[in-house]
Amino acid sequence: MFDFLESGQYDVLGAFWVTVQLTFYSAIGSLIWGTVLAAMRVSPVPLMRTFGTVYVHVVRNTPLTVIVMAASLGLFQTLGITLTGSDDFEVIGFRLAVLSLIAYHATFVCEALRSGINTVPVGQAEAARALGLNFSQVLSLIVLPQAFRAVVTPLANVLIALTKNTTVAAAIGVAEAALLMKEMIETESDAIFLVSAMFAFGFVVLTLPTGMLLGWVSKRVAVKR
Amino acid sequence: MTPMSNVSVTKDAAPAAEDLVVLKNVDKHFGALHVLQDINLTIGRGEVVVVIGPSGSGKSTLCRTINRLETIDSGTITIDGKPLPAEGKELARLRADVGMVFQSFNLFAHKTVLENVMLGQIKVRGVDKKAAEEKARSLLDRVGVATQADKYPAQLSGGQQQRVAIARALAMDPKVMLFDEPTSALDPEMINEVLEVMQQLAQNGMTMVVVTHEMGFARSAANRVVFMADGRIVEEATPDQFFSNPRSDRAKDFLSKILHH
Ligand SMILES: Nc1ncnc2c1ncn2[C@@H]1O[C@H](COP(=O)(O)OP(=O)(O)OP(=O)(O)O)[C@@H](O)[C@H]1O
Numbered sequence: 001m002f003d004f005l006e007s008g009q010y011d012v013l014g015a016f017w018v019t020v021q022l023t024f025y026s027a028i029g030s031l032i033w034g035t036v037l038a039a040m041r042v043s044p045v046p047l048m049r050t051f052g053t054v055y056v057h058v059v060r061n062t063p064l065t066v067i068v069m070a071a072s073l074g075l076f077q078t079l080g081i082t083l084t085g086s087d088d089f090e091v092i093g094f095r096l097a098v099l100s101l102i103a104y105h106a107t108f109v110c111e112a113l114r115s116g117i118n119t120v121p122v123g124q125a126e127a128a129r130a131l132g133l134n135f136s137q138v139l140s141l142i143v144l145p146q147a148f149r150a151v152v153t154p155l156a157n158v159l160i161a162l163t164k165n166t167t168v169a170a171a172i173g174v175a176e177a178a179l180l181m182k183e184m185i186e187t188e189s190d191a192i193f194l195v196s197a198m199f200a201f202g203f204v205v206l207t208l209p210t211g212m213l214l215g216w217v218s219k220r221v222a223v224k225r
Numbered sequence: 226m227t228p229m230s231n232v233s234v235t236k237d238a239a240p241a242a243e244d245l246v247v248l249k250n251v252d253k254h255f256g257a258l259h260v261l262q263d264i265n266l267t268i269g270r271g272e273v274v275v276v277i278g279p280s281g282s283g284k285s286t287l288c289r290t291i292n293r294l295e296t297i298d299s300g301t302i303t304i305d306g307k308p309l310p311a312e313g314k315e316l317a318r319l320r321a322d323v324g325m326v327f328q329s330f331n332l333f334a335h336k337t338v339l340e341n342v343m344l345g346q347i348k349v350r351g352v353d354k355k356a357a358e359e360k361a362r363s364l365l366d367r368v369g370v371a372t373q374a375d376k377y378p379a380q381l382s383g384g385q386q387q388r389v390a391i392a393r394a395l396a397m398d399p400k401v402m403l404f405d406e407p408t409s410a411l412d413p414e415m416i417n418e419v420l421e422v423m424q425q426l427a428q429n430g431m432t433m434v435v436v437t438h439e440m441g442f443a444r445s446a447a448n449r450v451v452f453m454a455d456g457r458i459v460e461e462a463t464p465d466q467f468f469s470n471p472r473s474d475r476a477k478d479f480l481s482k483i484l485h486h
């Protein structure tokens with residue numbers, strides 16, 4: 001049944017490995033940049049708040065494909081920004097894809113975190129200020145740790161969406177799972193259903209444990225009040 | 226007070242050493258609501274002042290202006306001779322010198338009791354971890370919750386949480402402690418354990434501003450009672466004078482209400 005795999009001409013695991021790497025780097029970047037954006041949106045400095053708000057609204061409402069294409073055509077082909085010393089198209093494409101995925105998913109991380117910040121009673125921040133902690137200490141030591149614990153589940157959802165959204169990297173030629181699937185569908189047209197099912201299964205294998213693990217973490221770290 | 230009396234002579238000689246917290250002509254609005262109206266209040270070093278008054282009279286707001294959790298519209302507040310700084314490093318430093326205890330405890334929910342009492346020492350005072358822990362443990366012992374050090378706040382009773390909150394404030398070696406209705410969120414059987422800790426602090430010479438309706442505490446620990454109504458200080462007197470012989474009608478009316486239930 002899976003005889004199209006036996007030719008050894010398709011590196012399915014290799015393609016999924018690229019998907020995993022795209023997901024991994026983008027997830028870390030989104031978490032960091034999303035946290036910075038959330039901090040901006042609650043900061044007392046009006047300019048930062050405005051930047052955070054405008055960024056989130058513009059980027060969140062732009063289709064991811066458009067962002068990836070803009071990174072490829074705009075940053076790379078027009079401005080020559082490669083994010084790497086290498087002139088290997090594969091490396092350049094990978095980095096631009098990660099950049100785009102971070103830019104996009106950070107907005108969802110930011111909004112999830114902001115809803116988490118809203119679950120932290122004002123008294124927590126007031127008590128911290130009353131001790132003499134400054135704004136960034138109040139945020140990083142008291143408010144954000146509690147906010148993160150409250151939004152593990154929404155963040156898991158962002159991570160699952162991110163895993164699946166890595167497929168847009170195919171649009172700029174990154175050899176991840178979706179690009180291979182497109183190739184295989186073209187050449188193995190008699191096994192379209194099987195090929196699709198295999199890739200669908202691959203993504204479920206990646207996302208299901210993530211969801212379950214983070215569901216468990218969410219219960220463990222919940223703040224009791 | 227005549228200019229010839231000893232009291233005023235010593236006061237003139239060293240005013241800064243006597244007055245720790247001075248509010249002069251303080252005004253504050255919440256929108257159209259004039260919540261603090263021309264407040265003048267001086268708290269001496271080592272003095273215990275109880276603030277009392279009907280709900281909505283501005284007691285909490287007054288308390289919170291002293292460490293600038295609320296800003297004021299006009300007037301001046303000085304602490305130990307220094308005017309309250311605006312936002313920034315200076316303000317954070319000043320807040321470290323002013324301990325605050327809230328009605329709802331506000332212990333950091335994601336940190337253990339011990340970490341709650343260590344945090345300010347380490348992050349604000351720059352004390353090293355070992356010294357901070359030592360001090361935290363001895364303070365927890367002093368307020369009678371040493372055995373709870375490794376628990377999280379939600380695992381403690383209200384009375385225990387409030388005593389931890391007092392220890393957390395004391396860990397900063399504050400010059401003055403503010404208490405905003407520290408016992409009104411507590412079940413009756415836990416009120417005394419908190420009042421006893423406060424009583425001890427008062428005896429050891431801590432300067433305290435306490436918003437409370439606990440008359441027993443006011444009578445036994447306070448040097449002075451300040452009665453507020455509608456954003457004004459209506460009456461200031463010793464606890465004995467105030468409770469047995471209030472001068473203003475507002476105070477008489479208020480006392481008759483809290484005494485009759
Ligand atoms: N942040 C705020 N914004 C608007 N109005 C406020 C705010 N905080 C307090 N107020 C109003 O200011 C008035 C005084 O409030 P405050 O909390 O100081 O009273 P209080 O004397 O402490 O009362 P209570 O005994 O109920 O605690 C009240 O009418 C209250 O509704």
Ligand SMILES: [Mg+2]
Nearest residue numbers: 284285286406
């Ligand atoms: Mg109040």
